[in-house]
Amino acid sequence: MIDVCDLKTYYSTGFLCRTEVRAVDGVSFGIKKGETLGLVGESGCGKTTLGRSLLRLIEPTGGRVVFDGTNITALSRKDLRRFRPRMQMIFQDAYASLNPRMRVRESITEPLRIHGLEDRAGIGRRVRELIEMVGLNEEHLNRRPYELSGGQNQRVVLARVLALEPEFIVADEPTAGLDVSVQAQILTLFRDLGRDYHTACLYISHDLGVVRAMSDRVAVMLKGRIVEIGPTADVLDRPCHSYTRRLVAASSADRGFSRPAPCPALPGSPVMVEVQSGHWVEAAAR
Amino acid sequence: MGDALLCVRGLKVGFPTVDGVVKASNAVDLTIQAGETLALLGETGSGKTVLGMAILRLLQPNTRIEGEILYRGRDLLSLPQEEMQKIRGREIAVVLQNSGTSLNPVLRVGDQIAEAITLHRGLKGAEAEAAAVELLERVRIADPARMAREYPHRFSGGMRERALIALALACSPSFLIADEPTRGLDAVTKHEILALFSEINRGRSVLFITHDIEAAATLATRVAVMYAGEIVEIGPVDAVLSSPAHPYTRGLLESLPARGMRPIPGSAPSLIAPPSGCRFFPRCPCSVGRCETEHPGLVPVGPGHCARCMLYD
Amino acid sequence: MPGRNAALYLSLGVVLVYCAVALFAPVIAPFDPFVISGPPLAPPDAAHLLGTNDLAQDIFSRLIWGTRATLILGFLGAVVSVVMGTTVGIVAGYYGGRIDEAVMRFLDVMMTIPFFPLLLVLTIFLRPGIYVTAVIMGLLGGLGSVRIIRSQVLSLAVADFVVGTKALGARDGYIMARHILPNVLPLVGVKFVTSAQHFMLVGIGLGFLGMGDPNVVDWGQMIERASKNGGIVLGLWWWLIPPGLAVTGISLALAWFAYACEERINPRFQVMRV
Numbered sequence: 123m124i125d126v127c128d129l130k131t132y133y134s135t136g137f138l139c140r141t142e143v144r145a146v147d148g149v150s151f152g153i154k155k156g157e158t159l160g161l162v163g164e165s166g167c168g169k170t171t172l173g174r175s176l177l178r179l180i181e182p183t184g185g186r187v188v189f190d191g192t193n194i195t196a197l198s199r200k201d202l203r204r205f206r207p208r209m210q211m212i213f214q215d216a217y218a219s220l221n222p223r224m225r226v227r228e229s230i231t232e233p234l235r236i237h238g239l240e241d242r243a244g245i246g247r248r249v250r251e252l253i254e255m256v257g258l259n260e261e262h263l264n265r266r267p268y269e270l271s272g273g274q275n276q277r278v279v280l281a282r283v284l285a286l287e288p289e290f291i292v293a294d295e296p297t298a299g300l301d302v303s304v305q306a307q308i309l310t311l312f313r314d315l316g317r318d319y320h321t322a323c324l325y326i327s328h329d330l331g332v333v334r335a336m337s338d339r340v341a342v343m344l345k346g347r348i349v350e351i352g353p354t355a356d357v358l359d360r361p362c363h364s365y366t367r368r369l370v371a372a373s374s375a376d377r378g379f380s381r382p383a384p385c386p387a388l389p390g391s392p393v394m395v396e397v398q399s400g401h402w403v404e405a406a407a408r
Numbered sequence: 409m410g411d412a413l414l415c416v417r418g419l420k421v422g423f424p425t426v427d428g429v430v431k432a433s434n435a436v437d438l439t440i441q442a443g444e445t446l447a448l449l450g451e452t453g454s455g456k457t458v459l460g461m462a463i464l465r466l467l468q469p470n471t472r473i474e475g476e477i478l479y480r481g482r483d484l485l486s487l488p489q490e491e492m493q494k495i496r497g498r499e500i501a502v503v504l505q506n507s508g509t510s511l512n513p514v515l516r517v518g519d520q521i522a523e524a525i526t527l528h529r530g531l532k533g534a535e536a537e538a539a540a541v542e543l544l545e546r547v548r549i550a551d552p553a554r555m556a557r558e559y560p561h562r563f564s565g566g567m568r569e570r571a572l573i574a575l576a577l578a579c580s581p582s583f584l585i586a587d588e589p590t591r592g593l594d595a596v597t598k599h600e601i602l603a604l605f606s607e608i609n610r611g612r613s614v615l616f617i618t619h620d621i622e623a624a625a626t627l628a629t630r631v632a633v634m635y636a637g638e639i640v641e642i643g644p645v646d647a648v649l650s651s652p653a654h655p656y657t658r659g660l661l662e663s664l665p666a667r668g669m670r671p672i673p674g675s676a677p678s679l680i681a682p683p684s685g686c687r688f689f690p691r692c693p694c695s696v697g698r699c700e701t702e703h704p705g706l707v708p709v710g711p712g713h714c715a716r717c718m719l720y721d
Numbered sequence: 722m723p724g725r726n727a728a729l730y731l732s733l734g735v736v737l738v739y740c741a742v743a744l745f746a747p748v749i750a751p752f753d754p755f756v757i758s759g760p761p762l763a764p765p766d767a768a769h770l771l772g773t774n775d776l777a778q779d780i781f782s783r784l785i786w787g788t789r790a791t792l793i794l795g796f797l798g799a800v801v802s803v804v805m806g807t808t809v810g811i812v813a814g815y816y817g818g819r820i821d822e823a824v825m826r827f828l829d830v831m832m833t834i835p836f837f838p839l840l841l842v843l844t845i846f847l848r849p850g851i852y853v854t855a856v857i858m859g860l861l862g863g864l865g866s867v868r869i870i871r872s873q874v875l876s877l878a879v880a881d882f883v884v885g886t887k888a889l890g891a892r893d894g895y896i897m898a899r900h901i902l903p904n905v906l907p908l909v910g911v912k913f914v915t916s917a918q919h920f921m922l923v924g925i926g927l928g929f930l931g932m933g934d935p936n937v938v939d940w941g942q943m944i945e946r947a948s949k950n951g952g953i954v955l956g957l958w959w960w961l962i963p964p965g966l967a968v969t970g971i972s973l974a975l976a977w978f979a980y981a982c983e984e985r986i987n988p989r990f991q992v993m994r995v
Contacts, residue, residue, distance in 0.1 A: 164594045165565065179884050206890030219881035223903045232899075233889045271675065272452070279885075286889065298592075301451035301619055306663035306671035328594035335665035372599035373622075
């Protein structure tokens with residue numbers, strides 16, 4: 123479904139002396155249809171930049187993103203725009219991802235209107251369908267973002283994003299600011315809807331517990347590179363890279379997860395090594 | 409257990425608004441022993457932060473406050489302003505949430521800490537600066553002498569939190585209130601901050617306000633769970649988290665991704681007009697008839713373990 | 722807050738009265754402002770409410786017609802200024818990069834040239850009529866708004882809701898019109914009112930310096946005539962004071978209005994007030 127090959131996104135920052143920041147530095151992976159890949163790493167490791175580069179919301183510096191056979195990185199602006207509805211993004215801060223001046227109804231109608239999908243009555247029906255699907259009701263349609271709670275706003279964002287029935291969603295820590303019980307509501311909703319629509323998803327988070335619950339496979343990112351990737355249980359229960367081990371140790375201290383099992387020694391060359399079927403580790407850093 | 413250092417009795421806090429009075433805290437009773445860490449666990453709008461701010465008397469002047477907050481036997485609510493000023497920082501200090509605005513962006517970090525030291529310990533100039541560097545070292549900031557001369561924007565989230573802890577420790581308070589110190593930090597950094605807390609908490613009484621169950625489990629000796637302005641369950645940390653008595657606590661724990669991620673249906677009630685009986689009644693899976701009308705009291709369910717629920721009445 | 726509301730309605734009322742006077746000038750004014758309507762330098766009486774000037778023109782009628790010129794200068798100038806400032810500011814801020822860089826460098830150069838002297842030089846060379854004067858003022862004065870609007874658009878352009886709409890496949894023009902513009906409108910509105918006030922005063926200044934359009938009556942030219950042709954020396958208050966008061970009135974009303982609006986327009990302020 124999605125094939126990412128050697129993706130690079132560099133920034134130059136600094137006022138007087140320009141320095142290059144390699145936010146994403148040669149990343150490759152694939153996501154199958156209906157699969158969720160969790161992306162973990164500390165803040166500032168480049169996970170958000172990676173997510174946005176995949177959708178070309180940030181222009182990547184190099185590499186390729188192939189979506190369902192089409193090389194997105196080579197599309198013209200116009201073709202890209204036509205491609206957009208098939209891949210969507212959910213942001214961390216639901217409040218900021220809704221226009222503060224628009225009512226919920228307008229926010230959900232907007233994607234339908236942009237793509238000229240349906241007539242007026244059809245749009246009305248579809249909006250009601252969507253709002254109920256995310257567990258809100260028609261009364262919420264006339265509210266504005268600041269009149270809703272964080273969880274409710276994130277539901278509105280979900281309805282807006284799902285309006286176009288995307289095949290691929292990048293979710294960038296959609297529950298980071300939410301309470302545990304609200305997080306559980308949003309995550310189960312998100313997981314169920316993803317299943318219904320058979321959506322492929324890149325789920326970005328720093329919370330291993332959430333990633334474990336949400337994803338089929340996990341990729342661990344460190345300083346712009348993916349250092350370990352594989353099936354969720356393999357990576358989180360038998361982490362091989364030293365950074366993954368630290369991450370797992372930090373978040374499983376009091377949850378009673380099994381201690382990471384020792385991993386076979388790897389030869390020290392700077393490449394990805396397959397330690398188990400589908401479980402790859404960057405070997406040089408060990 | 410030692411003596412009660414802080415004792416909150418029947419605390420009611422209300423914020424008058426256009427739509428009515430928001431009852432953020434409803435008859436809260438709480439005791440903190442000398443040397444213990446009590447975690448106040450609750451979600452957004454449960455009134456946990458309000459409780460912390462009420463102890464420090466840092467609420468808006470038009471807030472309605474009733475009840476008693478006894479600190480070493482003195483009622484903080486009836487102390488004159490100057491007396492309270494002396495207690496704040498010197499005896500009771502607060503570690504604020506790392507929101508990016510809790511440190512002044514145009515002052516050097518070292519100077520901000522030195523300022524607190526000058527204010528409370530009377531040290532001046534070079535002495536205060538040296539003390540500030542010492543504090544930064546104590547919260548394990550690498551190369552403290554250099555970092556003391558840096559501005560807050562050069563600090564990462566974790567380092568800023570450490571600086572805030574150093575600021576709170578500036579005059580070695582005997583009682584520390586930490587308000588969501590781990591919010592917004594990533595897993596590894598959070599782990600490090602919690603480790604730092606468990607070190608500085610030794611021999612000190614701490615009220616650890618958090619929404620993070622893990623953090624509470626790591627640090628606290630006792631946990632109080634708040635819901636809609638009330639304490640619904642309180643007890644030793646192991647008892648509360650391994651065999652929760654109140655249906656809300658149970659729901660909260662089951663919401664954790666690691667414990668099944670089963671959400672509690674519905675949402676928290678309005679604090680302007682909360683449900684008349686049990687405040688959790690509309691969302692409760694095990695409610696009985698009288699839950700709707702009768703307000704339950706805190707009843708013992710185990711040694712030192714109480715829950716506000718009809719099931720145990 | 723009743724005080725702020727009262728200020729809003731009062732100032733709005735005053736502005737509307739001025740507009741009505743300008744609109745119905747031919748009906749209200751008893752005389753043609755250019756014709757000889759009686760003896761020169763006559764004091765106020767029943768026929769000539771504010772007397773006559775040295776050319777025996779009716780001052781009250783000239784005051785009424787002068788409202789037109791002042792409002793045209795102010796509001797037309799403000800429209801030009803705000804439309805230009807908003808369009809250029811949004812485009813520069815939204816696209817950023819080279820477009821933004823080019824606009825900003827051009828502004829840097831323009832901002833070093835003082836506004837009023839440049840305007841004077843242009844009016845001397847072009848001898849424009851009142852409408853062209855208003856457009857020139859608007860273009861020159863709008864340069865400042867470009868900067869203000871652009872800086873706000875810079876932060877809006879990277880806001881999640883804008884990025885999210887881009888991800889939905891919306892065109893840039895649509896995003897600028899539907900998402901960026903409504904969020905800078907409060908600022909634009911306040912800028913409109915303050916620049917209208919500013920341009921009115923500048924217009925009066927031009928008239929006073931003898932650069933006004935000789936084919937229309939404006940308060941600046943009235944004050945100029947009064948001060949040059951003996952109004953002050955002879956102590957003819959009815960010649961000098963009324964246009965001055967008229968200017969002060971509209972200027973104050975607009976300033977108040979801008980103040981009162983600033984808070985009202987922003988939806989987030991309303992939440993905070995609770």
